[in-house]
Amino acid sequence: MASRNNSSQIEPQGFHQRHEGACVLNRRQWLAGAGAVSLTAGKAWAKSPGGALADEASPSATPLDLTEFQPKSMLHVAETKVPRARYSVIDFHTHITSVAGGKNGVELGEKMKDLAEPGDLLQVMDRKNIRMMVDLTGGVGAGTVETVRKYQQPHPDRFAVFTEPWWEKFNQPDYSRFQADAIERAHRAGARGLKVQKVLGLYLREQVTTGPLVKVDDRRFDTMWEACGSLKMPVAIHIADPEAFFLPIDRFNERFEELHHHPDWSFYGKDFPPFREILDAFNRVIARHPRTQFVGLHVGCDAENLPFVGENMDRFPNLHVELGARIGELGRQPRTARKFFEKYQDRILFGTDAVPPPYGNVTPQQVFGDDLYEIYYRFLETEDEYFDYAPAAVPPQGRWRIYGIGLPDGILKKVYHENAERLLGLRI
Numbered sequence: 001m002a003s004r005n006n007s008s009q010i011e012p013q014g015f016h017q018r019h020e021g022a023c024v025l026n027r028r029q030w031l032a033g034a035g036a037v038s039l040t041a042g043k044a045w046a047k048s049p050g051g052a053l054a055d056e057a058s059p060s061a062t063p064l065d066l067t068e069f070q071p072k073s074m075l076h077v078a079e080t081k082v083p084r085a086r087y088s089v090i091d092f093h094t095h096i097t098s099v100a101g102g103k104n105g106v107e108l109g110e111k112m113k114d115l116a117e118p119g120d121l122l123q124v125m126d127r128k129n130i131r132m133m134v135d136l137t138g139g140v141g142a143g144t145v146e147t148v149r150k151y152q153q154p155h156p157d158r159f160a161v162f163t164e165p166w167w168e169k170f171n172q173p174d175y176s177r178f179q180a181d182a183i184e185r186a187h188r189a190g191a192r193g194l195k196v197q198k199v200l201g202l203y204l205r206e207q208v209t210t211g212p213l214v215k216v217d218d219r220r221f222d223t224m225w226e227a228c229g230s231l232k233m234p235v236a237i238h239i240a241d242p243e244a245f246f247l248p249i250d251r252f253n254e255r256f257e258e259l260h261h262h263p264d265w266s267f268y269g270k271d272f273p274p275f276r277e278i279l280d281a282f283n284r285v286i287a288r289h290p291r292t293q294f295v296g297l298h299v300g301c302d303a304e305n306l307p308f309v310g311e312n313m314d315r316f317p318n319l320h321v322e323l324g325a326r327i328g329e330l331g332r333q334p335r336t337a338r339k340f341f342e343k344y345q346d347r348i349l350f351g352t353d354a355v356p357p358p359y360g361n362v363t364p365q366q367v368f369g370d371d372l373y374e375i376y377y378r379f380l381e382t383e384d385e386y387f388d389y390a391p392a393a394v395p396p397q398g399r400w401r402i403y404g405i406g407l408p409d410g411i412l413k414k415v416y417h418e419n420a421e422r423l424l425g426l427r428i
Contacts, residue, residue, distance in 0.1 A: 066257065070393055073401070077385045080404075082377035083370075087413050088131040088428065090420040093236070093297060093324035093351025094368070096121060096135045097147050099164070104210075105203030108168045110143040116356035116368070118151055122158065128373040131417065131428045132158055133354075136195035136236050140166045140182065148190040157428060162236060163191040165224065167199055170214070171207050180223035187231045192424055194228050196237040201278050202267060213271060216281035217288075225285065229292035234423050236322075238297040239282050241265065242329070242397075243304060246275040254398050279308075286316045293423060295320045295349060303329035306340045313344055320423065324353030325365050327379045328389040331402020338405040345411045349420050352376060364392035379404050380412060 096116050101109035121133065138147040138161040151159040163186035169175055183194060201216040216239050228235050240246075244255040246267050253259065259266050267275075279302060286294050296319060300309040303326040313319050321344070323330065330337040341348060354360065354368035361367055371391035378384055383406035390396050407415065421427055 067394075073386060075386055079387070080378060080382040080384050082374055082381055084127070085129040085373070085377050085416060086381055086409070087416045088129055089350055089373075090132045090134065090417045090424075090426075090428070091130055091352055091354065092134045092295070092322050092349040092420050094133045094135055094354045095137045096133065096151065096159075096356060096368075097139065098137050099139050099143065104205075106167050106199055106205075106209050107139075107164070107197075108208075110139060110141040112139045112143040112147055114150065115359050118155060118159070121356070121368075122155070124369060124373075125158065127370060128377075130373070132160060132420075132426075134160045134162065134192070134236075134351075134420075134424075136162045136193075137164065137197075138162050138191060138195070140164055140186075144186050144191055145189045152190055152192075160192040160424060160426075161190065162193040162195040163187075164195050164197070165200070165221075167204055168208055170204060170220075176220045176223045179221070180227040183224060183227040183233070184231065187233060191233070193234040193236060194224070196235060196239070198238050198240065201239045201281065202272060213273070215273075216278055217284045221285075222288065225289040225292050229289055232293075232425060234293045234295055234320075236295045236297055237282070238301060240275055240278045240301040241267065241298075243275050243302070246272070257394075257399070258397055283312060283316070286312075286319055290316075290318055293318050293320065295322055295423070297322055297351070298324055298353070299326045299330065306333070306336050310340060310343065313347060320347040320349060320419070322349040322351035323376070324351035325363075327376060327402060328365060328395070328397045328400070331379050331389055331404070332400050334403040334405050338407075341405065341407055341411055341415070345414050346419060348415050349423070350376070350380075350415050350417070364396045365390035367391060380407050380415065382406055 097112050097114050099107040099109065100111040100113040101107070124130070125133065135147065135151060138144050140163060144161065144163045148161045152161045163183065166179060166182050169178055172178065200214065200221075202213070204214045205211040206214060225235065227233075242255065244253050245259065245265055247253055248268055249256060249259045249263065249266055282296070282301070294316075296309070296312075299306070300312060300319070300321045302309050309321065313321070352368075352372060353366045354372060355363070355366045356368045366372070369391070375387075375389060375391065378387065379389070379402060382404040384404045386401045386403065388395065389402045395401070417428060
């Protein structure tokens with residue numbers, strides 16, 4: 001049922017420190033030097049009695065801290081509530097577990113941290129028509145075995161677990177063979193696919209946590225990609241963040257507030273490779289391994305450049321994409337996004353990058369819960385205008401709102417579950 005109101009603002013949830021791959025950096029020193037961010041009203045202009053513009057002092061013209069700026073939209077537009085997906089959903093991109101140890105952005109060890117209990121997840125899943133959640137960060141070795149045992153084995157039609165590369169073994173002799181064998185062991189234990197985080201390309205170094213960065217297309221991973229292809233295990237890969245993260249954190253950066261709050265997310269300077277260099281290396285990997293099915297997470301890691309992503313999908317029939325944490329980008333280009341969905345409807349997967357609270361609270365666009373899924377469903381199923389892309393008082397990724405793309409039923413079914421079923425070899 002559509003209704004009308006002045007604002008689609010959603011009340012904020014609590015913010016807490018997020019556990020990100022067990023590698024959380026101290027931001028206090030950076031923030032202390034960053035200074036306050038403010039909007040200065042300065043002087044008010046008004047017409048003088050003669051009609052000319054005159055400079056008037058205004059008692060309300062006081063500085064306002066940007067963090068306190070929460071404007072309410074004056075648009076009177078339809079607001080469609082979508083409490084439940086029209087068709088059953090496979091959320092291909094979630095994080096309900098994570099590796100417990102790490103250093104300098106690299107996950108270390110087999111010990112896992114469970115971020116939510118299966119029973120708590122199932123309650124939300126049932127309300128939102130989520131048939132299955134794919135836990136991409138299922139760890140390595142004994143960690144993967146334990147994650148499969150806790151989530152997938154008791155609920156084989158509700159949870160699927162992926163394994164990950166064994167990064168800490170990278171500098172050991174014959175790593176290439178070891179990693180391929182580890183993939184085979186994880187597959188026998190029940191792992192459905194492989195998740196590669198941006199550890200590869202941005203954090204992994206020749207001595208694991210020190211030395212030169214290892215490139216995405218490093219040949220030592222060729223056996224790993226080939227093993228996934230032979231075992232029909234899709235590779236879900238995230239190798240680059242939004243392009244703004246590779247630019248200076250200054251007044252021209254549209255993600256200034258996001259990077260101001262998370263300066264450790266910046267990959268500008270130091271020895272980080274340029275944004276396009278990382279994506280080009282990924283393309284070389286896809287080209288070298290045509291039997292392996294790759295899922296470029298976050299809309300191929302370049303949701304702000306759909307023509308480029310489309311070119312890659314035209315070149316590589318083994319490339320798929322998913323939506324996690326990127327409806328903020330897709331929804332501000334609704335006409336282009338709609339055409340993209342229409343053209344590539346057989347290779348787009350539904351995903352949210354959801355992280356259960358309290359771990360996900362620091363990134364509202366990823367907090368697992370009813371509010372998050374209702375926003376995704378509204379974006380995909382309606383043509384509503386100018387609404388929030390995250391359950392937060394202030395847009396967390398940039399100060400804009402989004403527009404729904406109103407997909408037809410045939411495409412919705414594919415995006416919601418049919419494409420993921422085919423890729424995972426499932427039928428739900």
